[in-house]
Amino acid sequence: MKENDVIVIGGGFSGLMAAAVAAKRGKKVTVLSLGAGTLSIASGNVDVLGYDKNGKPVANPKAGLSSVAADHPYNKIGQKSLEEAVQFFLELTKEEGYAYKGSLDQQQWIPTAAGTLKPTCLVPMTMDTSALKNASKAYIIGFESLKDFYPHLVAKNLRNMPGYDQEYEMLMVDPKLPAGRDVTNLDIARWLDSAEGRKAFVAQLRATIKPGSVAVIAPVLGTAPSHAVRDELEQALNCKFVESVVVPPGITGHRLRIMMLNHVKKLGVKVVEHAVVTRGIVENGQCTAVVTEAIDRERTYQAKSFILASGGFYGGGLVAEPGQAIEPVFNLPIAAPTTQEDWSNFQMFSNEAQPFEKIGIAVDETMRPVDADGKVLLNNVFIAGRNLCGYDFCFEKSGNGVAMASGYKAAMSV
Ligand SMILES: Cc1cc2nc3c(=O)[nH]c(=O)nc-3n(C[C@H](O)[C@H](O)[C@H](O)COP(=O)(O)OP(=O)(O)OC[C@H]3O[C@@H](n4cnc5c(N)ncnc54)[C@H](O)[C@@H]3O)c2cc1C
Numbered sequence: 001m002k003e004n005d006v007i008v009i010g011g012g013f014s015g016l017m018a019a020a021v022a023a024k025r026g027k028k029v030t031v032l033s034l035g036a037g038t039l040s041i042a043s044g045n046v047d048v049l050g051y052d053k054n055g056k057p058v059a060n061p062k063a064g065l066s067s068v069a070a071d072h073p074y075n076k077i078g079q080k081s082l083e084e085a086v087q088f089f090l091e092l093t094k095e096e097g098y099a100y101k102g103s104l105d106q107q108q109w110i111p112t113a114a115g116t117l118k119p120t121c122l123v124p125m126t127m128d129t130s131a132l133k134n135a136s137k138a139y140i141i142g143f144e145s146l147k148d149f150y151p152h153l154v155a156k157n158l159r160n161m162p163g164y165d166q167e168y169e170m171l172m173v174d175p176k177l178p179a180g181r182d183v184t185n186l187d188i189a190r191w192l193d194s195a196e197g198r199k200a201f202v203a204q205l206r207a208t209i210k211p212g213s214v215a216v217i218a219p220v221l222g223t224a225p226s227h228a229v230r231d232e233l234e235q236a237l238n239c240k241f242v243e244s245v246v247v248p249p250g251i252t253g254h255r256l257r258i259m260m261l262n263h264v265k266k267l268g269v270k271v272v273e274h275a276v277v278t279r280g281i282v283e284n285g286q287c288t289a290v291v292t293e294a295i296d297r298e299r300t301y302q303a304k305s306f307i308l309a310s311g312g313f314y315g316g317g318l319v320a321e322p323g324q325a326i327e328p329v330f331n332l333p334i335a336a337p338t339t340q341e342d343w344s345n346f347q348m349f350s351n352e353a354q355p356f357e358k359i360g361i362a363v364d365e366t367m368r369p370v371d372a373d374g375k376v377l378l379n380n381v382f383i384a385g386r387n388l389c390g391y392d393f394c395f396e397k398s399g400n401g402v403a404m405a406s407g408y409k410a411a412m413s414v
Pocket residue numbers: 009010011012013014015032033034035036037038039041042043044045046047048248275276277278309310311312314315316317329384385386387393397398399400401403
C-alpha cells in the first residue's frame with residue numbers, strides 16, 4: 001500500500017504537467033503510467049487554438065477563446081488558469097535549460113516538412129522563426145535517405161507563404177547511415193548526438209553555407225532537451241538553424257517528454273512506468289485507491305486525490321467498443337453519438353471536424369467528472385487532457401494547449 005497526496009494516472013503531457021504543478025504546491029505525488037502516450041511522437045509545440053469552429057485561422061489564441069463552444073474544455077478551465085499554465089510552463093522550460101517561446105496574444109505560423117505553415121502558440125527556441133523571417137535568402141537542409149523531410153517541397157512551397165517569401169537553396173547532407181531500412185528523424189538526431197556525426201555534418205556544409213545565413217532543417221539537432229547540439233553547429237558554421245515540424249516521430253516531442261520527466265523527478269515526484277491502472281476503488285463518491293496490474297501481482301496505491309490523465313483513444317484512456325466508448329478505470333459516462341456511423345466523417349481528405357474527436361468525459365469547473373445533468377460523480381477525481389469531451393484537437397489545433405491547461409487546473413483543484 002502506497003500513500004500519496006495525489007496519484008496521477010497517465011504520463012503524457014497533461015499528466016506530467018499536473019504532476020509538476022501539484023508537486024510545486026507541496027503535494028506528495030506519484031505518476032502511474034502505462035506508456036509515453038502521444039507526447040514522444042508529437043511535435044512538442046503547444047498549440048492553444050489555431051482555428052475556430054468554422055475552420056477560420058485564429059490570429060490571437062487568447063481572443064479566439066471567446067469563439068469556442070460552451071462544452072469546450074477551455075470554458076471549464078477559464079482564461080486565468082490558461083494564462084497561469086502558460087506562465088508556469090514557460091518558467092519550467094527556462095529552468096530546465098530548454099526554453100520555449102511564445103504568448104497567448106500571438107499565433108506563430110511555423111514551417112512544416114511540406115513547406116506549408118502550421119499555427120501554434122509556444123515553440124522550443126530551436127523552432128523560433130524570427131531569424132528566418134528577417135533573412136533575404138535561406139538554405140533548406142535535407143539528408144540523403146531521410147524520407148520524412150522533403151527539402152524540395154519546403155523550398156517550393158515556403159516561398160509562397162506569407163512572411164516566408166525569400167529565396168531558398170537546397171543543401172543535402174549524407175549521414176552515411178547503414179543501408180537496408182528507412183531512416184527517420186530520430187536516426188539523424190542520434191547521429192548528431194555523436195561528436196563524429198557533428199564533425200561530418202560541419203565538414204559537408206562548411207564550404208557551401210555562407211557565414212551569417214539561416215537554414216531550415218528537420219528537428220534533428222540532438223535528442224536531448226538542450227541547445228548544446230544546435231549551439232555547437234551554429235558556432236561551427238556561423239549560421240542560424242530553424243527546426244521545422246515533421247511527421248512522427250517528432251524529436252521535439254521526445255525532448256519535451258524527457259524535459260517534463262526530468263523536471264517532475266527533481267520535484268520529488270515518483271514516476272512508475274509500465275503501470276497499468278485497471279480500476280479505482282470508490283466508496284460514497286470518493287476514490288480511496290487505484291489498482292495497477294503488473295506481471296507478478298496487483299498493487300494498490302492510496303491517495304487523497306486522483307488525476308485521471310489517461311489520454312483519448314490513442315493513449316488508452318478511452319476505449320471504443322461496438323456502439324459505445326468506455327473509460328476503463330472508473331467507468332465514467334462518455335457521451336458519444338448513439339449510431340457508430342455518426343462517429344466519423346468518412347470523406348477522404350475532408351477539412352471538416354471529426355465527431356469522434358469530441359467524445360470524452362464531461363467535467364465541472366474544478367475538472368471533476370459530471371453526469372449528463374451536471375452532477376459531480378467523484379469528489380476527489382479530476383480529469384485532464386485528451387480524455388475530456390468537447391474539442392477536436394486536430395481540427396482546431398489545441399492538443400497540447402488543452403493538455404497543459406487542464407493538467408494545471410486539475411492540479412490546482414486537488
Ligand atoms: C501524431 C500526433 C501529433 C501531434 N502534434 C501536436 C502538436 O504539434 N501540437 C499540439 O499541441 N498537439 C499535438 N498533438 C496532440 C497532443 O499530443 C495531445 O492532444 C496531448 O499531448 C494529449 O496529452 P494527454 O496527456 O492528455 O494524453 P496522452 O499523450 O495520450 O497520454 C496518456 C497517458 O496515459 C497513459 N495511460 C492510459 N491508460 C492508462 C492506464 N490505464 N494506466 C496507466 N496509464 C495509462 C498512457 O500510457 C499515456 O502515458 C499531436 C497528437 C498526435 C497523435
